[in-house]
Each structure stands twice: as C-alpha cells, then as structure tokens.
Amino acid sequence: MSKLLGAVALAMAASAANAQTVYNTSLAPLNTATATTTTGATGTQTSSSAPSNARDTASAGNGVWFQSDVGGGATVGITTDYAHDGNGSALFETTGTSAKADLEFLFAQPLALSDLTSISYDYYRDASSTTMATLAPVMRLDISKDGLWAGSLVFENYYQQGGNAVVGDWTTVTATLDSGVIWATNSALGPKNAAADGGEKTFAEWLAGNSGHDLTVTGMSVGVGSGWTGSFKGAVDDVNVNFANGPHASYNFEVASVPEPASWAMMLGGFGLVGGMMRRRRSAIRFA
Missing domain, CATH: 1.20.5 (Single alpha-helices involved in coiled-coils or other helix-helix interfaces)
Structure with missing residues (x-):
C-alpha cells in the first residue's frame, strides 16, 4: 500500500479535482540530433544521447504536457512499465550525472500563488536504481515575480520525511499553502537550493518573504536528474494541483490502446x- 504523506483533507481535495487523462499519444514528437521519440506497444518515450548539459524540449503549448529539458542519456515518456491507477504512468530514467528529464505543463494564464490550496503527486522508485537512496521524482511550480521569471519552487519527497525514498511501491506526496517543505531554484525568491539559512519553507512562507511583490504560477513540471549520480528508473502519476479559484485538476497518465x-x-x-x-x-x- 502506498505510504501517504499529509493530511486526510488533502486526499479528499485531490479526489474532488477535475480528473484528466493524459495519453501517451498526446506527447509531441521530439526528434533532434540528440533526442528521439518512439511509440510502441508499451507507450511513447523520448530518449536523449546529448552530452554534458545539453537539453532538448518538445514544442510547448498551454494546457498540454510535453517533454522538457531532456538530455544526458535520460528517457521520459508515458508507458505501461509501471501501471498505476490505470494501465500507465509517466516514465523517467537517468544514466548519470548529466541526465535530466521532465514532463512540463503551462497554464493558460498565470495563477496567483496565494490562491494555491494543495498539490500532490504519486511517485515510484524501481529497486534497480543506483542513485542516492534519498532521490525520487520531484514536482515544481514555475514562478514569476512581478511579471518576470523567478525560477521554480520545488516540492520533493526527501524534505517532507527526511529519509530514503520508498522503493518498489507507489508513494503519495502532498503539500498545502501552509504545510510541506519547499525550496527555490533562484535567488530572486530568496535563499536557494534548500540553503540552511532559511531555504526550506512552506509556500505561505515564500509568499511572506516576498511581501509586496506579485508571485504567480505560470506552469508546473515533474522530473528527475541533473547531478544525480548512478542511475534512476521510476515513474510519476496522479499529479494534482488545486487553486482556490481554479483550476482543480488531477492528471492521470495512460497509454492509448495498441493492438x-x-x-x-x-x-x-x-x-x-x-x-x-x-x-x-x-x-x-x-x-x-
């Protein structure tokens, strides 16, 4: 049984969200000199052979999920490898420190961070993974400050429980505006990279630290990699995001039927x- 992190109220909020199925066939092809997208009986996946920190991103569009920042020997897609809440989930694989892969979603219009009520996602870490035992897929909210890009606020399993990621089982990670530990990727928002001097805060505390400024959410992503040693194989499913004035959405990744x-x-x-x-x-x- 999946280990639930967070209050029962969060699970109730997630279940009330507008459920949306994201099929593998909705992923735009990403074919470059270093990235290749293929579709087969198990689903659709994009793999990269890019060296160092080179990254490839599929054509972006509001209101759809797409492959983003894929590079360094990583793979991302929607497949049946780790079926969850249906026949599929979002697959993530890395092979070394240069590997990186995300699935990203852009909102049709910026959403006030202060209106956020809850976020959650389910992750799976395969036992074959050799990267640090604390690492698992993360969820990020892309933030603009006074209309300018200000990095991302990152929500991940490790900072919620302070231990190793669960292996071989699906785990739900949840946060609200006032609960959960979130860190920033950009100093425009405050201490970054989970700095010891106040870099681990709730969303409400990040808002308070930027009092007098307008923080909005322009998009979100789930992903792995960038500096992860060893290898990782796992998945994400049931990504939930809820704002007081909408949207209230739950995204379930599935594979369209293939004969x-x-x-x-x-x-x-x-x-x-x-x-x-x-x-x-x-x-x-x-x-x-």
Whole structure:
C-alpha cells in the first residue's frame, strides 16, 4: 500500500479535482540530433544521447504536457512499465550525472500563488536504481515575480520525511499553502537550493518573504536528474494541483490502446478479405 504523506483533507481535495487523462499519444514528437521519440506497444518515450548539459524540449503549448529539458542519456515518456491507477504512468530514467528529464505543463494564464490550496503527486522508485537512496521524482511550480521569471519552487519527497525514498511501491506526496517543505531554484525568491539559512519553507512562507511583490504560477513540471549520480528508473502519476479559484485538476497518465501483433494480423487479414470481396463484386458487373 502506498505510504501517504499529509493530511486526510488533502486526499479528499485531490479526489474532488477535475480528473484528466493524459495519453501517451498526446506527447509531441521530439526528434533532434540528440533526442528521439518512439511509440510502441508499451507507450511513447523520448530518449536523449546529448552530452554534458545539453537539453532538448518538445514544442510547448498551454494546457498540454510535453517533454522538457531532456538530455544526458535520460528517457521520459508515458508507458505501461509501471501501471498505476490505470494501465500507465509517466516514465523517467537517468544514466548519470548529466541526465535530466521532465514532463512540463503551462497554464493558460498565470495563477496567483496565494490562491494555491494543495498539490500532490504519486511517485515510484524501481529497486534497480543506483542513485542516492534519498532521490525520487520531484514536482515544481514555475514562478514569476512581478511579471518576470523567478525560477521554480520545488516540492520533493526527501524534505517532507527526511529519509530514503520508498522503493518498489507507489508513494503519495502532498503539500498545502501552509504545510510541506519547499525550496527555490533562484535567488530572486530568496535563499536557494534548500540553503540552511532559511531555504526550506512552506509556500505561505515564500509568499511572506516576498511581501509586496506579485508571485504567480505560470506552469508546473515533474522530473528527475541533473547531478544525480548512478542511475534512476521510476515513474510519476496522479499529479494534482488545486487553486482556490481554479483550476482543480488531477492528471492521470495512460497509454492509448495498441493492438497486439495477433490483432494486427487479424485486422490486416480482414482488410484483405473485404478488398477481395469488393474486387469480385466489381468483376461480376456487366453492362449491356
């Protein structure tokens, strides 16, 4: 059974969210000199062979999930590898310190951070992962300050429980405006990178530290990597975000049905039979 972190009220809020299914077929192809997107029976995934810190990002659009910052030998996609709440989930793999991969979502319009009521996501860490035992996929909110890009506020499992990530089981991580430990990627918001001098705060505390300024949420992402030694393999599903004035959304990653090889053979055989019948009918027509 998944280990639940947070209050029961958060789970109730998440269940009331507007559930949206994100299919693998909705991911835009990302094909460059260093990134390749493929779709097969298990789903869609994008893999990168980019060296060092080179990154590739799929075409971005408001209101859709897309592959972002994929590089250094990482893989991201929506597959059946770790089925959860359906037949699929968002797959993440890294192979070394240069690897990085996200799935990102841009809101149609900026949302006031002060209106945030809760966020949550489910993660899975495969036992084959060799990176630090504390590491698991994270969730980020992209922040603008007075209309200017100000980095991201990062929500991850480690700072909530202060221990190793759960292995081989799905785990739900939750936070509200006033609960949960969040850190910043940019000093425009305050102490960054979970600094010991006040870099671990609730969303409400980040707002208080930027009093007099307008903090808005322009997008969100889930992802792995960037400096992770060793390898990681795991997944994310059921990403929830709730704002007082909307949206109240829950995103479930699934794989669209793909016929099995035997089914494809039957379908092709059927098409051939229909074609043969049509040819025979045409040959039987005679004109006076």
